[in-house]
Amino acid sequence: MHCAYRVEQTPPGLALDQRQSDRNDTEEWMRMERWKDARQLSFRIYPYGLAIALIYALAYWAAREASVDQFFLPAGIRIAALLICPYRYWLYLLFGEYCYFAYARYPMVEKYGMEWVVLGSALLMPAVMLIVHLHRKLMSSETDIWLISVAAASTAAVTSLNLGLSHVLWSTPPVTALDAKLTRFLVGDFIGILTIAPLALLWSKRHTDSAVTKGHVLPTSACLILMIMLGVLAHLIPADSPATKTDLLLLMALPAVALTCMHGWRGAAISVPLWSLIVRLTMPSTGVAESFDPAAFSVQQNLAVVGIALLAVGSCLSYYYRRYRSTDQDGRNAISLARNTHIAAEMDLRTRALDIRKLGDGLEHSLDDLSDWLDAQGHQDLASSLRRVSAVHSRKFREQVTMVYPTSLEHVGLYLALQTGGIHEAWKDTDRLMLHRLGGDPCQLSIGLQLATYRTIAEAVSLLLQHEPGQIHISARCGRFRRDRGILVAVALLDTRRHLSDGTMTLALERLTGRTLAYGGTVQCRRNRIRILLLEPRPDAETAQHFRFPVHCAATHTR
Incomplete structure (x- = not known):
């Protein structure tokens, strides 16, 4: 009996349509899942980051209150914060700056317009962030000369944005001439960066080797005291003697150079900010940002040039000093390894010499026993001859052992x-x-x-x-x-x-x-x-x- 089973086959066209439909359903499901994930994205807010934003805003406000156009510390605060804080906290720094500008510039909306308040506040920090980010590869180098490039680029970018937006968006253009305003802003921002940024970078490298040698403690203290004394004398000079005051402030370059020569970049990172702060403390001010002191401005221009030179020279000195120390340490390690190798070889020879001496002592003892036995058996001449030969060879054997290792030297x-x-x-x-x-x-x-x-x-x-x-x-x-x-x-x-x-x-x-x-x-x-x-x-x-x-x-x- 034969049973036949009939298998119905799906037409090829229908199977292809079904597979295409399944593929479309899968893609639609994946799109829905991605859309759900996108809707469920959340941003974690760290309390430590909010504290950084608050501290930055307060520091920016305090620096702004102590600054004038020709000495603008907030520019240095901005660079210092970006150098110290890692990338994950940069958004909090941006938030802190926006909070300060919202507090400080919101009352200026009616006078200068909403466009200037928003754009003039929103573009400064991102521009400086971009400049610092572009220098990140240079920051890992062995020299710190890149800080001068960061300071110059940030000064140019921020000054261009400030002056450009004010001339374009203000309803009434600034009264001060553009060239005078540009010079003050450039010098003020650059001096502000040289005052704060080196100290911040010095603090970030505090765990590296920075020990002051005993021979440099007294000269270093003398240079710092001399700079402070010159600043005090310049502050006591009457206002009708600007030339004398300028000369005293310029004399501060000598101890600054001495500190750079003694400590390299670290000496420049301390002396240049100290010099700048002393110049600011001796500067008469009306409390208004537009107040200007021509004598101090002349010193500041020299300070900017000398500060660049000191930081560059100090960076080179520190670089070559580190290379010298590394080479010297490598040489000392090589000498120590060679010395240990020689000592290990001598110890091995000493062990061998002692083993050979023990073997010789054993042979000598055996020959003595043999000569005594011969003497007891009545062979006195043979025993005496054996003793003489044994003594001669024992002495020569010991001499050869001392050639292997001189134990008597110890x-x-x-x-x-x-x-x-x-x-x-x-x-x-x-x-x-x-x-x-x-x-x-x-x-x-x-x-x-x-x-x-x-x-x-x-x-x-x-x-x-x-x-x-x-x-x-x-x-x-x-x-x-x-x-x-x-x-x-x-x-x-x-x-x-x-x-x-x-x-x-x-x-x-x-x-x-x-x-x-x-x-x-x-x-x-x-x-x-x-x-x-x-x-x-x-x-x-x-x-x-x-x-x-x-x-x-x-x-x-x-x-």
Whole structure:
């Protein structure tokens, strides 16, 4: 029995229409979801941001009350706030400025018109924000000279907007001539920025290294006191002597330059604002923004030029000083690593020398037991011969061990270690070397420095024995050099008329410089001698701790 099942198929055209309908429904649903999300967007308001807006508005109001056209502190407040606050709080700064302008300029609507009040208040902060934002990449550079560019661009933008909008939107144009107004606004805004912005940037970098060296505390205090005294004298000058007052204010450039030379950009960031504030305090004012003091304005023009120069020079000084410190620190780290490497190598040799000595002691003890057994068995001649051979080889074995590591140096010091042990016997066998004029106390030096000196002397003597004929003598002197301690060694040919060959000098520099650099020293090859200097900042604080036993060393003075 056969059963047939019939499958009905959907026509191709109908299936295509159905898929298109499903796709349209999906797109419509996605659009609805995006529309819902857009409607549900909310802006979070931070109380800390509102506090910033309030503080900024109050600071702007206070700065405006203490300012005149030729000394406009709000321009500096605006730049300082943008430099200190991160991006997420810029909207709150904008809100704070708008609140101040709403309070200060709303009564001016009838006199100057709503267009000027709105546009003149709304465009200033966004323009400065754009300028600061464009300089953000430069702010991460190693120099702070970009602050001058920010100050100049902000001054030009704000002054152009203020004067342009006032001449276009005011029903009655300003009475003051455009060129005079432009000069006052440019100088006033720029001086205001130089007064506040460097201090804000200095505060933002307060966590960086800004320690004042002990040698600069007194000169720095003297410069600051001198600037304040000159300001007080200028304030006491009568109004009928403007030339004397101007001269006193200009003399403040000298301590400002001195502070910049001592502290770089930080000195300029303190001296320039202090100079500007003192000029403002000595400026007579009627309390009206349009009040003008020609003598102070002349000083302000010089202050603007000198301030730019000081900030630029101070920035360059700080940059190169940081580079010098970085390079110097890298050099110190390299020297410390090299020194630790040499000490680790010496410790390894010391361990090996002690192991070899233990092995030699064991062999010597075994030979002694064998000689005693032979003596007990009646072989006295054989036992005596074995003892003599054992004593000779034991002495040579110990001399070779001291060539690996001079353990006697840890107890009797460098000079006696050079006069005993295997190295002394090796030099004695050549019949070409003698020690001469060993002065000072080497035990005041660290063990690491004495070991480096020991190896360096051995290498220098080996070079002269191999490549130069004639007698050789060694002289050394331990002592202090400024804040360091060290030793000066001279390995020379006894014949002063004979000079070292060029090949010997080259080999000496190549083989001996490594150890001397690890201890801040030098190698010099002159005429018939090799001079070696090794130094260390502290006698035993750093290197003695690498050894596991106390060091007992007697002072030696050998002539």
